[in-house]
Amino acid sequence: MELILDLLSWVAIISGAVLCLIGGIGLIRLPDMYTRMHGAGLIDTLGVGLILVGLMFQAGFTLVLAKLIMILIFIFFTSPTATHALARAALNGGLKPVVEDDGVMLPIDNPRGQPMKPVVTNEKEADPSKT
Amino acid sequence: MMFAVAAVAVLVTMALALARALKGPSVYDRILSVNTFGTLTVILISVHGFLTGRPEFLDLALVYALINFIGTIAVTKYVTFTDMGFPAKRERRGDI
Numbered sequence: 001m002e003l004i005l006d007l008l009s010w011v012a013i014i015s016g017a018v019l020c021l022i023g024g025i026g027l028i029r030l031p032d033m034y035t036r037m038h039g040a041g042l043i044d045t046l047g048v049g050l051i052l053v054g055l056m057f058q059a060g061f062t063l064v065l066a067k068l069i070m071i072l073i074f075i076f077f078t079s080p081t082a083t084h085a086l087a088r089a090a091l092n093g094g095l096k097p098v099v100e101d102d103g104v105m106l107p108i109d110n111p112r113g114q115p116m117k118p119v120v121t122n123e124k125e126a127d128p129s130k131t
Numbered sequence: 132m133m134f135a136v137a138a139v140a141v142l143v144t145m146a147l148a149l150a151r152a153l154k155g156p157s158v159y160d161r162i163l164s165v166n167t168f169g170t171l172t173v174i175l176i177s178v179h180g181f182l183t184g185r186p187e188f189l190d191l192a193l194v195y196a197l198i199n200f201i202g203t204i205a206v207t208k209y210v211t212f213t214d215m216g217f218p219a220k221r222e223r224r225g226d227i
Binding site: 016018025028037048054055067074079081085089090092095 | 143147148150170189196197207
C-alpha cells in the first residue's frame with residue numbers, strides 16, 4: 001500500500017513538474033500576451049493541480065489533506081477569474097492580439113476581436129482582371 | 132526526494148516567470164507573470180512544508196493564495212481605471 005501511494009505520488013509530481021516547466025517555457029517563448037496567458041493557464045491548472053494531488057497522496061487522511069484540498073479548490077476558482085479580468089483589462093487598454101497568416105505575424109486592427117476581413121496575400125488571385 | 136524534484140522544477144519555472152516579468156513589453160505581461168509567480172509561490176511553500184516535515188506551512192500557502200488573488204485583481208483594476216474605486220473615466224461599467 002505504501003509503495004502504491006509512493007508510486008502514484010511520483011507520477012503526479014513528475015507530471016506536474018513537467019507541465020510547470022512547459023508553461024514556463026511558453027511564458028517566455030509565445031509571441032504576444034494573449035497566447036502567453038495560455039502558458040500561465042497551464043501552470044495554474046494542471047501544473048499546480050498535479051503537484052498538489054501528489055502531495056495529497058503523501059498526506060493521508062489528516063487535517064493536512066483538508067488544507068491541500070482547500071488550496072486546490074481556491075486556486076481552481078480564482079485563477080480563471082484573475083486571467084479573465086486581466087484579458088478584459090488588456091482588451092480595454094487597447095492591446096492588440098497578434099494573428100499568424102501565411103507565416104507572417106499580423107496585428108489585428110480591432111482590439112474588440114471583431115471578425116476580420118480575409119487577408120489578401122496574393123494580388124493576382126484577388127484581382128484576376130489585372131493580369 | 133520527490134519533494135526536492137518538485138521544488139527544483141517550481142524554482143526553475145519561477146525564474147522563467149520572473150524573466151518574463153522583467154522583459155515583458157506591456158504592463159499586462161508583467162501582471163500575468165506576477166500572478167503566475169504568486170501561484171508558484173503557493174506551491175513552493177506547500178512543497179517546502181512537506182520537504183522539512185512541517186505541514187503547518189500549508190496555512191501560509193492558503194493565505195498567500197488569497198492575497199495573490201486580491202492583489203492581482205486590485206492591480207488590474209488600478210491599471211485599467213487608474214482608480215481603485217468607481218471608474219474614473221466615462222466608462223459606465225462598474226467593474227472589470
